[in-house]
Amino acid sequence: xxxxxxxxxxxxxxxxxxxxxxxxxxxxxxxxxxxxxxxxxxxxxxxxxxxxxxxxxxxxxxxxxxxxxxxxxxxxxxxxxxxxxxxxxxxxxxxxxxxxxxxxxxxxxxxxxxxxxxxxxxxxxxxxxxxxxxxxxxxxxxxxxxxxxxxxxxxxxxxxxxxxxxxxxxxxxxxxxxxxxxxxxxxxxxxxxxxxxxxxxxxxxxxxxxxxxxxxxxxxxxxxxxxxxxxxxxxxxxxxxxxxxxxxxxxxxxxxxxxxxxxxxxxxxxxxxxxxxxxxxxxxxxxxxxxxxxxxxxxxxxxxxxxxxxxxxxxxxxxxxxxxxxxxxxxxxxxxxxxxxxx
Numbered sequence: 532x533x534x535x536x537x538x539x540x541x542x543x544x545x546x547x548x549x550x551x552x553x554x555x556x557x558x559x560x561x562x563x564x565x566x567x568x569x570x571x572x573x574x575x576x577x578x579x580x581x582x583x584x585x586x587x588x589x590x591x592x593x594x595x596x597x598x599x600x601x602x603x604x605x606x607x608x609x610x611x612x613x614x615x616x617x618x619x620x621x622x623x624x625x626x627x628x629x630x631x632x633x634x635x636x637x638x639x640x641x642x643x644x645x646x647x648x649x650x651x652x653x654x655x656x657x658x659x660x661x662x663x664x665x666x667x668x669x670x671x672x673x674x675x676x677x678x679x680x681x682x683x684x685x686x687x688x689x690x691x692x693x694x695x696x697x698x699x700x701x702x703x704x705x706x707x708x709x710x711x712x713x714x715x716x717x718x719x720x721x722x723x724x725x726x727x728x729x730x731x732x733x734x735x736x737x738x739x740x741x742x743x744x745x746x747x748x749x750x751x752x753x754x755x756x757x758x759x760x761x762x763x764x765x766x767x768x769x770x771x772x773x774x775x776x777x778x779x780x781x782x783x784x785x786x787x788x789x790x791x792x793x794x795x796x797x798x799x800x801x802x803x804x805x806x807x808x809x810x811x812x813x814x815x816x817x818x819x820x821x822x823x824x825x826x827x828x829x830x831x832x833x834x835x836x837x838x839x840x841x842x843x844x845x846x847x848x849x850x851x852x853x854x855x856x857x858x859x860x861x862x863x864x865x866x867x868x869x870x871x872x873x874x
C-alpha cells in the first residue's frame with residue numbers, strides 16, 4: 532500500500548472546520564499540522580479532527596513538515612506570499628477563495644505558481660454542490676435541449692440589523708466589495724460550469740444595510756458565447772422561507788428548448804418537459820458538512836486529480852475567467868452599462 536499524501540493547512544477560522552472535517556473522510560490523506568496564531572482556536576480544530584502539530588509560522592511548518600500539499604484557508608490579502616512560499620518549496624496548493632483582493636493580484640498568483648513544478652487549485656466549492664453536479668449531468672445528456680436561460684434567486688437573510696455578520700463573519704462588515712466578491716463569484720463560476728464562457732455582463736448593485744461598507748444586493752445578468760443568459764437576483768438582507776437558507780442558497784430555474792429544470796431550497800430537482808407535468812428527478816444529496824457536503828466533494832476531486840494528473844476544474848487559469856467576469860460586474864455597475872469580455 533502506498534503511503535498517504537501529507538497535507539498541512541493554514542487557518543482555523545469559521546469556515547475551516549468544514550474542510551478539516553472533510554479531510555478526515557479521505558483515506559489517502561493525513562493532515563499532519565495546521566498554522567494559526569491563536570492556539571486556543573487551533574485546538575478547537577486539532578482535537579476533533581486529529582491534527583497533531585501546531586505552528587504559528589506557516590513557513591516553519593512547511594519547512595519542517597515537508598508536506599505534499601498545503602490547504603490555505605486564510606483571508607485573500609495573505610494568499611500571494613503563502614502561495615509563493617509553497618510553490619518555491621515544491622508544495623502543491625489549494626487556495627481558498629476569494630483568491631486575492633484584486634484581479635491583478637489574482638493574475639500575479641496564477642502567473643507565479645504556473646512557473647513552478649506544482650499543482651494549484653482554487654477552493655471553489657459551489658460547483659461541487661451535489662445538485663449542481665447533477666444539473667450538469669442532466670444538461671450534458673441533452674435532457675432539456677438547447678439552453679436558453681438560467682435564473683437563480685438568493686435571499687440569505689444574514690445581513691440585516693445592527694449586528695449584521697458579527698456572529699459568524701464580522702470582517703464582512705468592512706469589505707468595500709461584498710455581495711459579488713464574496714458570494715456572487717460562486718454563482719458566476721457555477722453558471723460557467725453549466726453554460727460555458729461569459730461574453731458580456733450587466734449588473735445593478737446596491738447597499739441595503741447602512742452598517743456595512745459594501746454592496747449587499749444585486750441583479751447580475753451574464754450573456755454566454757452560446758447565446759444563453761443567466762440572471763442572479765440576490766441579496767443578503769431579506770430572508771429565505773426555507774428552514775436552512777444556506778443549503779442550496781436559493782432556487783434555480785433553467786430553461787431549454789425541450790423543457791425546464793428546477794432546483795428547490797431543499798435540494799430537490801425536477802424536470803418539466805414541454806407539454807408535460809413537472810416530475811421529481813431522483814439523485815443523492817445529503818445535508819452534512821457545508822451545502823450538501825461540497826467541501827468533501829471538492830477535496831475528494833482534488834485528491835483524485837492530484838493522483839491521476841488530470842486537470843483541476845478550478846485551476847488557476849480556469850478560475851481567472853470567473854474572476855474576469857466578476858471584475859466586469861463591478862465595472863458594469865459603476866458605469867451602468869454592459870461590459871464585454873474578450874477571452
